[in-house]
Amino acid sequence: MRNALGLMLASVVSAVVIAAVWFWTSSPRADAAPQTVAARKAEPLPAPAAAKPKVDVEVTASISKPAVPTPPPAPVAAKSVCANPDALGVSRTVIIDTTGGPGFGFLQYKQFDFLADKEVVLTFDDGPWPTTPTVLKTLADECTKAVFFPIGKHTTYHPEILKQVFAAGHTIGSHTWSHAHLDSKKMTEAQAKEEIEKGFSAVKMAIGAAPAPFFRFPALAHTQATKDYLGGRNIAMFSCDIDSNDFKSSSPDQVIQNVMTKLDKQGKGVILMHDLQKHTAIALPTLLRRLKAGGYKVVQMKAREQLETLPEYDAMLVKDLKVPAVASRPIGSVVQTVQD
Ligand SMILES: [Zn+2]
Numbered sequence: 589m590r591n592a593l594g595l596m597l598a599s600v601v602s603a604v605v606i607a608a609v610w611f612w613t614s615s616p617r618a619d620a621a622p623q624t625v626a627a628r629k630a631e632p633l634p635a636p637a638a639a640k641p642k643v644d645v646e647v648t649a650s651i652s653k654p655a656v657p658t659p660p661p662a663p664v665a666a667k668s669v670c671a672n673p674d675a676l677g678v679s680r681t682v683i684i685d686t687t688g689g690p691g692f693g694f695l696q697y698k699q700f701d702f703l704a705d706k707e708v709v710l711t712f713d714d715g716p717w718p719t720t721p722t723v724l725k726t727l728a729d730e731c732t733k734a735v736f737f738p739i740g741k742h743t744t745y746h747p748e749i750l751k752q753v754f755a756a757g758h759t760i761g762s763h764t765w766s767h768a769h770l771d772s773k774k775m776t777e778a779q780a781k782e783e784i785e786k787g788f789s790a791v792k793m794a795i796g797a798a799p800a801p802f803f804r805f806p807a808l809a810h811t812q813a814t815k816d817y818l819g820g821r822n823i824a825m826f827s828c829d830i831d832s833n834d835f836k837s838s839s840p841d842q843v844i845q846n847v848m849t850k851l852d853k854q855g856k857g858v859i860l861m862h863d864l865q866k867h868t869a870i871a872l873p874t875l876l877r878r879l880k881a882g883g884y885k886v887v888q889m890k891a892r893e894q895l896e897t898l899p900e901y902d903a904m905l906v907k908d909l910k911v912p913a914v915a916s917r918p919i920g921s922v923v924q925t926v927q928d
Contacts, residue, residue, distance in 0.1 A: 670731040672729060672730065672731060674880070675729070675730045675731035675732070675880075676730040676731070676732045676876050676877075676879055676880045676884075676886055677730070677731045677732055677886065678731070678732055678733050678886050678887070678888045679707065679885035679886060679887060680707075680885075680887055680888075681733075681887070681888040681889075681890060682702065682887055682888070682889055682890070683890050683891070683892045684802075684824055684889055684890065684891050684892060685892045686801040686802070686822050686823060686824040686891055686892070686893070687822050688819050688822065689815065689818045689819030689820075689821070689822060689823050689824060689825060690824050690825070691815075691824070691825040691826075691827065692709075692824065692825070692826050692827065692858060692889075693826055693827030693828040693829055693857075693858045693860075694827070694829050694857070695808070695827045695828050695829060695831070696808060696810070696825075696827035697825060697827050703856045703857065703858075703887060704856065705855050705856055706855065706856060706882075706883050706884050706885055707856050707884070707885050707886075707887050708830070708851065708856060708857060708858070708859055708879065708884050708885070708886055708887065709734075709735065709857075709858040709859065709886070709887050709888075709889055710727075710732065710733075710734035710735070710859055710861070710886060711734060711735045711736075711737065711804070711826065711828065711858055711859060711860055711861065712734055712735070712736050712737070712861050712862060712863035712868075713736075713737045713738075713739075713763050713804060713860065713861070713862050713863070713864075714737075714738070714739055714742070714763065714767070714862045714863065714864040714865075715736060715738050715739070715742060715746075715749070715750070715753070715862075715863040715864050716736075716738055716742055716743060716745075716746040716747075716749035716750040716752075716753060716794075716863070717742060717746065717749070717863060717864035718746070718749070719863060719864055719865065719866055719868075719869040720746070720749045720750075720752070720753065720863045720864070720869075721749060721752060722869040722870075722872075723863045723868070723869050723872055724752055724753060724756055724758075726869075726872040726873050726876060727756070727758070727872075727876075728756060729873070730876045730880075732876065732886045732888075733757060733758055733759070733886065733888040734758050734759070734888075735758065735759040735760075735761060735800075735802060735826070735889055736750075736753050736758055736759070736760050736761070736863065737761050737762060737763035737802070737803070737804040737826070738750055738753075738760065738762065738763060738787075738790075738791060738794075739763050739764065739765070739766070739767050739787070740762065740764065740765035740766065740786055740787035740788075740789070740790030740791070740905075741765060741766050741767075741790070742864075743790045743791055743793070743794040744790055744793075744794070744909060747793070747794035747795075750791065750794040750795055751794065751795055751796075753795075754795040754797065759800050759802065759888070759889055759890050759891070760791055760795065760799050760800060760802075761791075761799060761800045761801070761802025761803055761804065761824075761826070762784070762787040762788045762790075762791050762799055762802070762803055762804075763787065763803070763804050763806060764783040764784060764787040764805075764806055765782065765783045765784075765786035765787040765790060766783065767806045768783050768806065769806055769807050769809045770783060770784075770805055770806070770809055770810065770811060770814045771805075771809040771810065771811050771814075772809075777813060780811075780813070780814050780817070781817060782901070782904075784803065784814070784817065784818065784821075784823075785897070785898050785901035786901050786904060786905055787803075788895055788897050788901075789897045789898070789901040789902045789904075789905045790905055792897045792902065793902070793905060793906075797894070798894035798895055798896060798897065799894065799895050799897075800890065800891035800894060800895065801821070801822055801823040801824060801891055801893070801894070801895035802823070802824050802826055802889070802891060803818055803823050803824065803825055803826065804825070804826040804827075805825070808827055808828070810825070821895075822895075823895065824891070826858065827858070828857070828858045828859065828860035829854060829856070829857025829858045829859070830847055830850045830851050830854065830857045830858065830859040830860065831846075831850070831860045832846050832847045832859060832860055832861045832862075832868065833846050834846070834861055834862050834865045834867055834868040834871075835862055835865055837865075837867050838867075839867060840867045840868075840870040840871035840874070841871070842867070843861075843865075843867050843868055843871040843875065844871050844874055844875045844878060847859060847861075847875060848875075848878055848882070851879075851882075851884065852882070856884075
């Protein structure tokens with residue numbers, strides 16, 4: 589009886605204990621379960637949330653370093669430049685191996701017929717000049733690219749403008765130091781060499797990077813000796829197929845007319861223009877629209893390797909200019925406002 593009673597009591601106690609345990613465990617669980625689920629769901633959230641600020645902190649910390657400036661420029665610039673869905677654009681880019689000094693432009697060099705029907709190459713001589721930014725804006729609006737042949741002296745007058753040409757991704761060659769005609773009888777071999785080399789050194793000094801080994805003779809006036817020299821330096825020579833004759837044109841309309849008439853007849857080619865000509869800068873938006881409407885496509889020419897300028901001409905240029913370098917110091921370090 590006692591045993592039975594004890595057994596009963598024990599059963600009751602254990603039942604109560606079990607019930608209590610169940611109640612204790614299940615009821616908190618009932619409360620905890622959604623909390624736990626919520627907490628578990630919430631847990632992964634705080635984790636990345638906690639990780640994100642970490643990343644942000646890292647990015648923020650590196651804002652002053654090159655990390656932030658480096659990624660945006662290339663893709664952002666390319667995307668923002670190509671906002672025009674009807675742009676003329678660039679249909680293809682060709683890389684030129686300039687070994688031995690190949691010639692382009694069938695007016696003088698009938699070597700490499702690389703353009704297909706309706707393909708053109710846009711080229712601009714004689715800059716950089718205050719008219720050049722207008723040309724750059726038009727090219728950017730049409731998401732297209734050109735080859736520039738600047739005059740060395742002009743690059744020393746307007747290095748910032750040539751920097752804009754470079755920053756916009758155009759190809760930059762050279763058009764001599766002072767636009768001297770290299771076929772002149774008075775021109776010695778040493779002078780011709782200096783015209784060529786100092787022109788390239790001036791471009792390098794202005795943009796802070798090696799220029800493309802692309803060269804155009806002023807007035808397209810070449811000699812066998814200068815062509816041989818360029819060949820030995822592995823510099824490509826550019827003539828043209830379509831001369832805009834813009835320096836002789838009396839109006840922007842005439843520039844457009846000159847180009848389109850020749851182009852519609854020849855069907856393709858390297859177009860020669862001058863970014864220093866006001867008529868050309870004004871004509872360009874309409875001209876590029878006409879090219880687009882006529883089904884013409886722009887080919888961008890780039891060099892496989894950039895030109896190594898000759899140190900003696902770099903030095904000669906620095907000496908001539910009597911300054912350490914055109915833009916080696918930021919303006920703020922030279923000129924400081926102390927009182928407004
Ligand atoms: Zn010229």
